[in-house]
Amino acid sequence: MHHKLRILLPVAQVVLAGVVLVSDAIGNASRPPSFANMSWTRPAWQICLALNAPATVVAAYPLTLAYQSPSIYPLLLPLQLFIRLSLSWLLWYLVAVEIEGNGRSVLTAKTRIQGIADLSAIAFGISVAAAGVDWTRLFTPEYARLVATPYLIWAVTIVGFYSRDLWLSSHDRVRFAGHHSPLGPS
Numbered sequence: 001m002h003h004k005l006r007i008l009l010p011v012a013q014v015v016l017a018g019v020v021l022v023s024d025a026i027g028n029a030s031r032p033p034s035f036a037n038m039s040w041t042r043p044a045w046q047i048c049l050a051l052n053a054p055a056t057v058v059a060a061y062p063l064t065l066a067y068q069s070p071s072i073y074p075l076l077l078p079l080q081l082f083i084r085l086s087l088s089w090l091l092w093y094l095v096a097v098e099i100e101g102n103g104r105s106v107l108t109a110k111t112r113i114q115g116i117a118d119l120s121a122i123a124f125g126i127s128v129a130a131a132g133v134d135w136t137r138l139f140t141p142e143y144a145r146l147v148a149t150p151y152l153i154w155a156v157t158i159v160g161f162y163s164r165d166l167w168l169s170s171h172d173r174v175r176f177a178g179h180h181s182p183l184g185p186s
Helices: 002-027 043-051 053-067 070-099 114-135 141-176
Strands: none
Touching: 002 043, 002 070, 043 053, 043 141, 053 070, 053 114, 053 141, 114 141
16 A cells, blocks of 8 residues: 555646646736736645645745746746656655655665754755745735645644654664663663
8 A cells, every 4th residue: 555655645746736837827828927926826826836845945946046047938837847746746755655654754764864864854844934934925914824834834744753753763772772861871
């Protein structure tokens, strides 16, 4: 069942995101994007990006570079869709893999530096929260809360999951070393 989840979850999310992003992009084709006035983008696009918040945060870096290049503007929509859908697939694949860990991180446990990997994931979760808070300055308060809420849910989930994993892995190392206290030998 778990291996099916690794395929079904990302495929379902990418199909859903693809339908929303393409249909919304077609509906907005006549209006050019403007970061000064985000009302050009319909809610479906913004909600879709919020539901895939970690992927949206990662996509912001290459897309910011693309927005700054006028020569790339004709290719902006296909590039944006490719980047966003690829990262959404990766996000949900990683979620499916982590679900297999039954409350422990499968991914960070495979690294030799599990503590640093967990801390990096926690820092990333904080950046997702910051992105959610940043959205609140772009819209009316009611709409901003609607868009920011999935970012904050993702952030709490990421920070909570990897904080717990960091605590459990450090507790396991202490116990494995024969110590009874995380403060050192007794």
